[in-house]
Amino acid sequence: MHTITVIVPAHNEEEGLPATLESLARQTVPPDRILVVDDASTDRTGEVAAAHGATVLRPPRNLGSKARAQNHALPRCTTDLVLAVDADTVLAPDYIERILPVFDDPGVAVAAGMVRTRHTRTVWERGRSTEYLFGFHFHRPIQALANSPMVCSGCCSVFRRDALVAFGGFPERTIVEDMDYTWSQQIAGRRAVYVADAVALAADPENLTYFRKQVKRWMAGFCQNVRLHAGPLVVRKPLLALWVLLALFEIVTAPLWWATPFVAATTTGVSPPAAAAWWAGADLALTVAPLVYAARRRKLPLAGVLVNIPCAYVTKAVNVVYAWKAMVVELLLVPLHLARGLTVYEKGRADTPAGRRGTDRGVVPVGT
Template sequence: MRSLTVIVPAHNEEEGLPATLESVFRQTVPPDAVIVVDDGSADRTGDVARAFGATVLTPPHNLGSKAKAQNFALPHCSTELVLAVDADTVLAPDYIERITPAFDDPAVVVAAGNVQTRHTRTVWERGRSVEYLFGFHWHRPIQNGANSPVVCSGCCSVFRRDVLAGFGGFPERTIVEDMDYTWSQQIAGRRAVYVADAEAWAADPETLTYLRKQVWRWMAGFCQNVRLHLGRLILRKPLLAVWILLAMVEILTAPLWWATPVILAATTDQTLPSALGWWAGTDILLTVPPLVYAARRRKLPVRRVLLNIPCVYPAKAVNLYYAWKAVWVELVLVPLRLSRGLTVYEKGRAPTPLAAG
């Protein structure tokens, strides 16, 4: 098996870190080294990591982003592969065993597994669970089959270390390093892959405050990458550019779809309740079959998964608001030099916006 180092950036993760490290140290194929970057924590994050036997690195001050914390650890890695794990993500026991064979192909430089939600307690977590089931069992396999994954999720991706180091480490120029690296490597002619059978569970937003911060970072980062990479994607990786452009079309046309019942009621003989019924029925018809398939693949109770569908609509509303905000700020105001865009990494769980975990 290939040698592998796990890097866990952590800022004030005393509570969530034990589950992450327990999953790392219980791998069927154990890593050669585990490094926790205790990035300016005010709690016992470092002590927890040491208790598990991890190597703890402590920067002289909070570095301000996950990518910077990961880069602080990168010079301490000498293995062929590096697995970056968020401090609130839990890996399946066979995660490393299932994902490392992807690197038998020398063209593969980054690989990511199937991410699902750890908890489904609140409306926001339940909505995210639907989004993940749909995305990781519909969009990702199609993109992977076309050799054009849009992103290798930063919470549990494996990297070929020499290529990562040669690139300058985890990208710090955008607010979402995982998408930046995924696109950059494909533009360079290398491969990013999705490994469906390697499973991980991430702790997702349990409150609207957390959701807003996370979605704003994701959407702003997506648009930053569009601004930075789209021209080269069209020239060097046109199929990936197609996925990106389709995502942009979806963002721009989503308000029209959401307004369809009102438009139908105003322009046809349909009443508003009738138009709403038609709209909801169509939307559910497009959503249910992939969800049933995903639930069966993951061996989840289908009824429980389907009952979460109503929760996805509040989450979609938040996504749409911040997607449009990101388009306006990152693709209009920044090029006009009227804004710097989003530059502060803010995850939303830590008491400070400079959370690296």
């Protein structure tokens, strides 16, 4: 029988933390222990965690990244499994119950479920909701069938503790520790598993300021992992290398796709409205089917899912800008020693009431 410890890294999370801890308390298979790393919070994060029965760990200073906060707690984990949960993520009551059986296979090093957005109030949350539903019901199942998931989401991943400790803990060398570990373990011959029936709800950026920060970090981290792992992936995990190559191809060709209606209108004599309609129709044909399936699979109102599609074009535009920036900086300028790349961890969401007025979290460099 598996035992499991939960690590919740938290910096100024007194608002969102209660829902996270309450979701852990409602688990049909309760965790053996919950460790909340109060990472130099200036609000009541520690008090809130203690009031919910968690063990509170307080580093002497702000550690500067989620991976470092998780590593601060790792020596206190004595169970065979470790569940890392973000302080703004709510797990379905059966999340742990759904995840545990995959670890009966000793070759499994890490596993995670699907992620949905907790809120769909703003354009940015609605767009991200569409991205999640599409990705977790199209890309991720295909990758899972090929035993090559691109990433086990860091907001809700379960790790085999012995493998994690042997690796040196949560990786701090890139800006996205979840992808780094997922790729590293598969390169080493271990399995990463996607558990579709385990559901986690994450709080996503509410405005452009924080959406931009999150996308910047995700895209830079992806390219850092490409730089770090490309060779070993091709040799030891070619199917995963194929997904990575396809993702890079999508980044490279995205501007061409966005420019298609304008090019068609100027070179073929087709009217601009007709060119735009053709472009939108072709894109929707590729998008709608997985979203309809996702709505049925998750018992979501279909109209509510489809009405969010236009918002996804707004978020995709931001994704393209920062994906290209990350590709140029991390894959070209950094190897040429012309840039350092992204080395600070910034959350994609405000962490204090003051932060919602535009104050960023204090951060320190992350090792590269």
